[in-house]
Amino acid sequence: MVTHERTLSLASHPFDKGSADAILASSDHIAYRVHTQILSEWSDFFQDLFSLPQPTTKLGTRKDEQLLLDGLPTITVSESGETLDTLLRFCYSVPDPTFTQLDKLRPVLEAAVKYDMAQVVEILKWRLEGFVDQEPLRVYCIACQHGFERIASAAAREVHRQEVQESFIDELGLITPGVYNRLLLFCKVPITTPWRFCIPLPTPSETHHPVPHDVPHGNHPASISALDSADVILRSRDGVDFQAHAFLLRLASPHFEGCLEELEHAAEPGAEEEKKLTQRLALEEDSWAVSRLLEFIYPARNHDLSNVQEHIELIALLRKYGMDRMATHLTTALWALDAEPLLIFLLAMEYNLSDQAARAACASLEQHGAKLLEYHPAMDHCERISGDTYFRLLKHYRDFQSFVTSWSATLLPSVWKSTIATCPDHECNLRDTFSKNFTESIQQNQSYRHAATSMETLYTLFDASQYCCCHPADRAALMKFSRELACQLEAALPKFDPTKNMRDSIHT
Template structure:
């Protein structure tokens, strides 16, 4: 009989996971649809996770409606791909072991072995990662970050090798960060916090390394201190006759369901998307998983409107729908505001989006690094670009915010590359300005004036480690102050009127900061 058209086509794994036999009663199906026929007793002995699973009551053959048919082995859908499962199972089986050389694959196997509580593969793979560290230090560090659990020692050993290797030295220089992306490709599974801690480890004093003061896979406790989150009160309305129940699809188990009574007229006025969904309220059979409205299954008079957002975000969204002239709660953090902003865009709530964006900008301007990573995590590219420009207001090589633990390392890498590009543009403009100043000239009745002091001051200013952008990174009068201080130390110039020289310096006081700012604004951060 031909398979139904929507049935996924599977293939069997290679030996020894291919041939069914009487004592093979489990099929592990990989996420890429490869079936592994495995012995249940091996999984039971190797994994408390599977042992507990097999102790659960299993459906009898009579329950299947075909009591006389040969029992079909149960199929367990796995989150891992075939390559990962194949190596993991070969480590469990009493067969010749394959080579263990590829750090990325070992990281995936280690992560799966940890999840399924398989102590033997965890030990074997961890030891193998340590063994190949000397020739694959950066990749082993990345593997430790991706697998995480219990691999602080592996990550530390890799970082120690990097401290004395060429790429370890390069990591200390922002100018060479592009090489890191080439080595790690997309850096999937590595957080921005991991990336920062590696950079700090590589530049740390040896005494701090020896004392064990630095970690690589988890932040120091003091780095995680932040004010407690405040949950605003749930939405409710005193308006009579609500006709729709707004419910989040992201409920947290039985007993946690939360819905909010609202009015379809108000929602329709705020959002054309919700208006269209409410127009389908009479549709008796919406598509499975469709977030459209449908009749309340309890048979009540309220229609049910389902949202993909968390209950707290649905509540906030309803609050601003009903009170769009009021500010958002003052205690909101950047993450819920970003989620709310994304929901406003999704539902095309243009008026409300302006209100939410104003709340975002008010906080983001003072916490630009956090705003950048929150925007990245929420897919708000325009907010991320604006935050990246605000990040230029100060030095970022060691700056930290807890959201970096959930933000991708690739975003942090791109931010550092962008920051470095802006620094280069700033330095180029300031050096060009410095080079226009004559090295010396004769002042009538005053003697020869040498401008090396002024040029040195500008050079040090261009090389400084403070922020990049003239309009944010330092006050706009900072460069004029540098020039004024440098000139005031020369008595010859102070008592003379040298118009050509002063004219150039006046340009530096008035227009060069704006030229630098305009050049920096032309630099774009890569987000994808």
């Protein structure tokens, strides 16, 4: 039950009956008079809700005026009047609504799932499948959002047939990067064996963070500080206490320093700190994160980080606590792992490390395009990013290919002229051969660095040519040209901006 700050308008038939015993108020302030028995038959959610004790009425109080309308309990929902009206009509003895637009069906389906209306969901699944031929990519995303595997599979086949997998739609924001990755892989080489789209197949490489019971207490880094001199307790989000020393926390972190000052000002005078720990600081992080954080505060502790995710999560944590020097050190260690730029990009976006996401996006341009289609378990485990984020990186790579191809057609001759000054006939022959090889490499998803500077490419040009170099400096000049080309190209490339969403990128 929630309050109403403005007058509600009454819905049309059949939701205006005087026999109703409850009111549902839409987000746009339309009152639907409903029968609790009917809704309870169609919705387990409403059955449970209406079984709860209803508020008692006592006329004359503002609170009761807000909870009641015409003497009936009023429940405000987040759906619009149009969505709520359509949803409720499935429950009453009126013709079922029809849908000519997917935009109208999607919010009704989400509401039916939200309110646990199983029969309505089944009807809407059938209606959703009717849009597969018209809008297969949107249907794929909506089906995967709700776990409708059969419909997702049918939509994926149609996406492949129509070749629309690289089109942008808002519904990409409903799915995980992993769901979108599986569609792209399917469209690249259609899978004939059993294939799942909504959820990933199990992989042995999946890892998890240890929870407190996984790690013996003695292995917690704060256990070395469980001494009489400890004067503060850090309590993690999951209720694990860590004894620590305030002076070390202050020294290491401006964030901790501010929190401890607030605790001291709030402390009661005369507390016997010698006998017990009186400073208790509740943290937002779980015990794994607090344990790792203390490893960077207490000396002589080993930073035994096993994977990319742990590095990125701790970089974000260290930055939050103002431990920038240690965060920089860990960032260097992250890039020394020689991990896939795609994985770093996804996790950096997940933890809002924009600078590292931009760096990873740039690094991905130096790889073969197939690397961006490799699956990583993090694609399905990230909670803050979606298929939209993954799409942006892929589009950035495609835009880069188009840019490089166009750029090379105009800039190759001018760069060549400034770096090679030998026989004009041989110069043109070399230039044309190199230009063709460079452009073809880019179109085949090779990285621009490989296309511009690969020694194998350079020597192939000489071996395949129908002439001999007319000047000893030709080979050195060609190598100089390739390096200059790569440098100018890198400077001219469009940069990836992690702070923009896909709509902003399109308008830009």
